[in-house]
Amino acid sequence: MNALAAAQDKMRSVGLPEQAIDVFTAFYHQLEEGASGLIPESEVEPLEDVASIHSLDYDTETLRRAAAETVVIKLNGGLGTTMGMQQAKSLLPIKHRLSFLDLIVDQVWHVRSTLGVDLPLLFMNSFRTRDDTLEALSHYPELKVGDLPLDFLQNREPRLDAETLAPVEWPDDPSLEWCPPGHADLYTALDASGVLDQLIEAGYRYASISNADNLGAVPDPAMMAWFAETGAPYAAEVCRRTPADVKGGHLVVRRSDGRLILRETAQIAPEDREAAADLSVHRYFHTNNLWFDLHALRAELDRAQGVLDLPLIRNQKNVDPTDPDSPEVIQIESAMGAAISVFEGATAIEVDRARFLPVKTTDDLLLLRSDVYDVGPDYQMRARVDDVPSVDLDKRYFKAIGEFDKRLPFSVGLLYASSLTVRGDWSFGEGVVVRGDVVLEDEGRPRHVASGTVLSGI
Structure with a gap:
C-alpha cells in the first residue's frame, strides 16, 4: 500500500x-x-x-x-x-x-x-x-x-x-x-x-x-x-x-x-x-x-x-x-x-x-486580567489606555498556566505601566501596582512581591 x-x-x-x-x-x-x-x-x-x-x-x-x-x-x-x-x-x-x-x-x-x-x-x-x-x-x-x-x-x-x-x-x-x-x-x-x-x-x-x-x-x-x-x-x-x-x-x-x-x-x-x-x-x-x-x-x-x-x-x-x-x-x-x-x-x-485581542501566551493573559482592560456593556474587552503596556514573563516559570496561576493568583495593576519584564522565579501578592518600565531581575532564588507593593520604574 x-x-x-x-x-x-x-x-x-x-x-x-x-x-x-x-x-x-x-x-x-x-x-x-x-x-x-x-x-x-x-x-x-x-x-x-x-x-x-x-x-x-x-x-x-x-x-x-x-x-x-x-x-x-x-x-x-x-x-x-x-x-x-x-x-x-x-x-x-x-x-x-x-x-x-x-x-x-x-x-x-x-x-x-x-x-x-x-x-x-x-x-x-x-x-x-x-x-x-x-x-x-x-x-x-x-x-x-x-x-x-x-x-x-x-x-x-x-x-x-x-x-x-x-x-x-x-x-x-x-x-x-x-x-x-x-x-x-x-x-x-x-x-x-x-x-x-x-x-x-x-x-x-x-x-x-x-x-x-x-x-x-x-x-x-x-x-x-x-x-x-x-x-x-x-x-x-x-x-x-x-x-x-x-x-x-x-x-x-x-x-x-x-x-x-x-x-x-x-x-x-x-x-x-x-x-x-x-x-x-x-x-x-x-x-x-x-x-x-x-x-x-x-x-x-x-x-x-x-x-x-x-x-x-x-x-x-x-x-x-x-x-x-x-x-x-x-x-x-x-x-x-x-x-x-x-x-x-x-x-x-x-x-x-x-x-483583535488574541490570547496566545500568559503574557497576553496577564494583560487582559489586569486593570488595563475593562468589559463594556456589550461585553467586549477594551483597553483603558491608548498605549497598552508590554509584558514579558520568564517562560521558565510563567509559560504553563498552572505555574502562572500559582505565581500570579491576583490581577496586577498595569494601568500606569509602560512595560513589565520578569526574569526569574517571582510571585506576586494582592494589589501589586506597576508604574513606568519595571524589570524584575533573576536573583537565583524564588522572590515575592508583597501585597500592596508599588513597583516604580523609569
Whole structure:
C-alpha cells in the first residue's frame, strides 16, 4: 500500500467523512509535487483603499434585518497547549471569574436582547475540545436556536513522516499521530456535517467567524449591516500593522487577476521578508475575523465538488513536541483566510485594534486580567489606555498556566505601566501596582512581591 492510500485508510478507520479525505488528498498531491505555498513579492501588489469601520452608520431597523440573517461561529479547537493546558482554551477564566466562553455567550445575548433577534452561536470544536465545551454550554439552556446545533466538529488528519510521507506511528501516545488540518477545515466541516445546509434552510444568509480566544471580535450589528450591504461573497477584517505584527498574515492583491489573497509568514520567501515587513507598503494585517455569504459558499463548494482551491501550508515539527529527538513529521494545513482568493468580489474592511485581542501566551493573559482592560456593556474587552503596556514573563516559570496561576493568583495593576519584564522565579501578592518600565531581575532564588507593593520604574 502506498503512503497516500495508508493515510486515506487511516482517516476512514476513524469515521472521517469522505469530503475531508478528498480535501486531504488534494493537499497531499500538492505536497508530493513539492508545493511550497510561497507567494513571491513580485506577484503581488499592496492592499489599498480599504473601507473603514468608522464610516458605518445604520438605523436600528437595518441593524435588526442584518442581525436576523447572521450566524456567529467561533473557532474553538485549540487546547491552549502553548500554555500547558489540556482542555479548551476558551474555558480559561479571563475576567471577573468569567471564561472566554462565558463572555462570548454574553456578547451574543447582548445583541439578541438589544435587537430582539435570534442570533445563533455555533462553535467549531476539535475532538479534544468538544466534550468540555458542550458541558460548559449546558449551563446556558436558552442559548440554542431552534433545531440548530451548538457546535460542529473539526476534522483531523494523519501526521506524515517527513521522509516517507506515510502516516506516522507513535505507540507511546497514538493521539500524537493526528493533527488538525488548519482553520480552513471550517469550510469542509460546515459542509460535511450538514450544518451549512441547515443554516441556509433556517433562513440565515451571513456568517461572522473569529477565534474563541479573541474577545475583541464581538458580534457587531453594524458590521453585519455593512457586510449585507456590500453584497460581497466574502470579507476580511484587517488592522494597521505595527512592528509587532510583521510575523502575522497580511492581505495582498494578486497581480494576475486582481483578487485579494492572504499571505502568511510561512508563505514568504527569505529574499522577500524585508519587503513583506515594510509597514509603509503592506499596511494591513489579517485579524482572522472574517465574513462570508452562506449561499456563496454553498455555490463555490458545489462548483469545486467540495474541495476549495486553497494553498498548502507545509508545517514541519516533531511528532512529540516535547521531545526534539522524536521523528520529524509534516502537518498539511491551510488558512481559512486564504479562501478570500476563491471568491470573486471579496473585500476587506479596516477595524479598530479593539477587535483583535488574541490570547496566545500568559503574557497576553496577564494583560487582559489586569486593570488595563475593562468589559463594556456589550461585553467586549477594551483597553483603558491608548498605549497598552508590554509584558514579558520568564517562560521558565510563567509559560504553563498552572505555574502562572500559582505565581500570579491576583490581577496586577498595569494601568500606569509602560512595560513589565520578569526574569526569574517571582510571585506576586494582592494589589501589586506597576508604574513606568519595571524589570524584575533573576536573583537565583524564588522572590515575592508583597501585597500592596508599588513597583516604580523609569
